[in-house]
Amino acid sequence: MTQTNQKAGPAFTPALGRFAPVRFYDPVIALTRERLWRSLAVAYVAPRPGETIVDVGCGTGSLAVLLSRIEPLAHITGIDPDPGVLAAARRKAGAAGVEPRWLTGLGDGLTELLGAGTADTVVSSLVLHQCPLAVKRAVLASMAEVLRPEGRLVLVDYGLQRTRRMRLAFRSVQLADGREDTQPNADGVLPGLIREAGFREVREAEVVPTVTGSISVYVARRG
Numbered sequence: 001m002t003q004t005n006q007k008a009g010p011a012f013t014p015a016l017g018r019f020a021p022v023r024f025y026d027p028v029i030a031l032t033r034e035r036l037w038r039s040l041a042v043a044y045v046a047p048r049p050g051e052t053i054v055d056v057g058c059g060t061g062s063l064a065v066l067l068s069r070i071e072p073l074a075h076i077t078g079i080d081p082d083p084g085v086l087a088a089a090r091r092k093a094g095a096a097g098v099e100p101r102w103l104t105g106l107g108d109g110l111t112e113l114l115g116a117g118t119a120d121t122v123v124s125s126l127v128l129h130q131c132p133l134a135v136k137r138a139v140l141a142s143m144a145e146v147l148r149p150e151g152r153l154v155l156v157d158y159g160l161q162r163t164r165r166m167r168l169a170f171r172s173v174q175l176a177d178g179r180e181d182t183q184p185n186a187d188g189v190l191p192g193l194i195r196e197a198g199f200r201e202v203r204e205a206e207v208v209p210t211v212t213g214s215i216s217v218y219v220a221r222r223g
Contacts, residue, residue: 032210034062037156040206040217041123042066044154049073051120056107056143057127061089061100067123068098076100079113107131107139110146119146125156126215129185130177136184140197147222153199159207159216160188170213190218198223 047053047067051074055064058078068076078100080086086102093100105113107127122143128136143153161167167186174182194202199220206217 032212032215033208037206037208037215037217038063038066038125040208041125041154041156042070044205044217044219045121045123045152047071047074047076047121051075052118053077053121053123054079054110054114054119054146055100056110056122056124056139058089058102059085059126061086061092061102063123063125064089064100065093065096065098068093068100069096072098077103077114079103079105079107079110081106108135108142110142114146116145117148119151120148121152121154122147123154123156127157128155128190129158129173129182132181133184133189136189136193137196140193140199144198144222149222151222153194153218153220153222155190155194155218155220156215157190157218158182158185158213159190159204159218161186161213162207166209166214169211172212186213190216194218194220 041063045053045067047070049071053067053074053076055067055076055078058064058080061078064076064078067074078089080089081104083104086104089102103113107124124143128139131139147153158170158173161170170186191202191204200223202218202220204216205219208215
């Protein structure tokens with residue numbers, strides 16, 4: 001979801017955009033081949049005992065819970081600005097018998113929440129496509145700041161829509177989240193923005209076609 005710091009107070013795009021409440025989030029996201037791209041995200045995170053892993057824009061907590069189940073000795077923190085989805089995340093974690101830390105906060109304020117250079121890995125899924133271009137940059141810069149040197153970034157989001165079929169499918173996302181914020185993703189802007197934020201070894205590791213457009217898995221290291 002869109003995450004911005006504003007003097008008048010925080011603002012964000014709800015998890016499913018303008019048209020659906022939080023309770024529909026998990027069923028709708030399941031239609032995006034979620035099990036596949038989430039499994040790929042976990043594989044690239046490759047959690048290890050003692051690591052600090054931050055899930056930015058964690059939503060209802062599916063990825064943070066999965067990471068906690070796979071490596072119970074990793075320190076998992078889920079961050080989201082929406083108290084409603086964090087409540088759902090806590091319930092999900094309780095049902096799974098795991099205890100990630102949940103924090104209410106914005107993607108461009110990670111150092112205020114966690115401290116600079118404190119995370120081994122930052123992961124984020126389906127967040128940046130909802131953000132204005134300036135906020136995409138701010139969130140990526142914040143991710144770089146909170147990572148230790150050589151720390152890993154695993155970013156899962158709608159990327160370059162390469163085919164006419166995927167561009168047409170992506171229109172459903174643009175209807176929910178608005179064309180202005182989502183179009184840069186569809187045009188393939190993310191790798192360049194990741195590099196601008198100070199990351200190196202940036203690559204699009206996977207592309208997953210879905211009924212809502214193609215979702216890419218980007219990996220990088222903090223420079």
